[in-house]
Amino acid sequence: MEMKIDDELEVVSGRTLPEVDLLPQLKEIEGIISRTCEYFFKGNLVMKNSPFKGFILEGPPGTGKTEIIKQVARKLDRRLQTVSFLFVDGASIAAPKWGDAEKKLRSIFRWIKKQSKNSKLLILFDDIESLMLTRGTELAKEWHYSINSILFHEIDKLNPYKVIVCATTNRPDLVDEAIRTRLYPIQAPNLPLDQLMIAVNEILEASNMKNEDKKFVAEKIKEKLKKMENPTIRDARQITVMECIERRLWSV
Ligand SMILES: Nc1ncnc2c1ncn2[C@@H]1O[C@H](COP(=O)(O)OP(=O)(O)OP(=O)(O)O)[C@@H](O)[C@H]1O
Numbered sequence: 001m002e003m004k005i006d007d008e009l010e011v012v013s014g015r016t017l018p019e020v021d022l023l024p025q026l027k028e029i030e031g032i033i034s035r036t037c038e039y040f041f042k043g044n045l046v047m048k049n050s051p052f053k054g055f056i057l058e059g060p061p062g063t064g065k066t067e068i069i070k071q072v073a074r075k076l077d078r079r080l081q082t083v084s085f086l087f088v089d090g091a092s093i094a095a096p097k098w099g100d101a102e103k104k105l106r107s108i109f110r111w112i113k114k115q116s117k118n119s120k121l122l123i124l125f126d127d128i129e130s131l132m133l134t135r136g137t138e139l140a141k142e143w144h145y146s147i148n149s150i151l152f153h154e155i156d157k158l159n160p161y162k163v164i165v166c167a168t169t170n171r172p173d174l175v176d177e178a179i180r181t182r183l184y185p186i187q188a189p190n191l192p193l194d195q196l197m198i199a200v201n202e203i204l205e206a207s208n209m210k211n212e213d214k215k216f217v218a219e220k221i222k223e224k225l226k227k228m229e230n231p232t233i234r235d236a237r238q239i240t241v242m243e244c245i246e247r248r249l250w251s252v
């Protein structure tokens with residue numbers, strides 16, 4: 001099932017999202033989120049005003065936050081059959097025109113209300129801080145306030161038996177407390193070197209390259225990662241690309 005809300009927003013069945021084999025620590029987080037969502041989607045809390053609405057994943061860029069939630073949507077749909085996934089890119093909602101973002105947000109929540117009659121829904125507000133960038137002017141402050149109040153009032157109305165909200169952010173300091181306290185915060189972990197090397201080796205294994213070259217370049221990548229402060233999975237993938245290109249290992 002695919003459905004367009006407007007030109008930029010599309011809802012898909014969770015199972016259509018590409019499968020990614022998450023690194024062990026990320027898989028653990030995915031497991032916690034999936035099992036909790038499943039509990040609520042199965043109606044295990046019978047209460048009009050649920051204190052649980054969803055999760056917010058916080059952590060530096062490239063730590064796998066978005067990917068974790070996508071894998072949650074994929075797993076839930078495979079287990080429960082009708083779980084739709086709505087990806088809302090914070091930056092695309094924060095339109096430059098005054099009033100546009102509010103209109104869009106309201107239409108999203110109107111749509112959610114209708115949609116949740118047919119299937120369970122997992123929404124991801126990706127990079128949610130970009131919706132709330134505080135700007136200097138008084139007008140901007142007002143705008144920020146109204147976006148926020150739409151968000152938290154609408155989140156309050158959601159029933160997690162039908163709809164669960166997830167958000168990601170690499171700037172939790174910019175996300176209003178009103179939102180942060182409505183969602184359960186989870187910190188994306190700094191991954192240890194051996195886990196990052198799993199992601200590196202996955203790329204090298206998939207490459208047509210001599211085994212000795214794979215071993216050699218893996219060592220070089222490891223050395224580079226060791227020198228970095230808290231390297232992320234995105235760093236590991238990027239350094240792998242750089243090393244493979246610069247050493248002419250990805251060349252015919
Ligand atoms: N376990 C994994 N194995 C391989 N690739 C992964 C894994 N987890 C994430 N990735 C990839 O690593 C990259 C970074 O992950 P992701 O985009 O989820 O990070 P993020 O924390 O959301 O970053 P940002 O804050 O910039 O949005 C993506 O290309 C993603 O597909």
Ligand SMILES: [Mg+2]
Pocket residue numbers: 065066067126127168
């Ligand atoms: Mg992301």
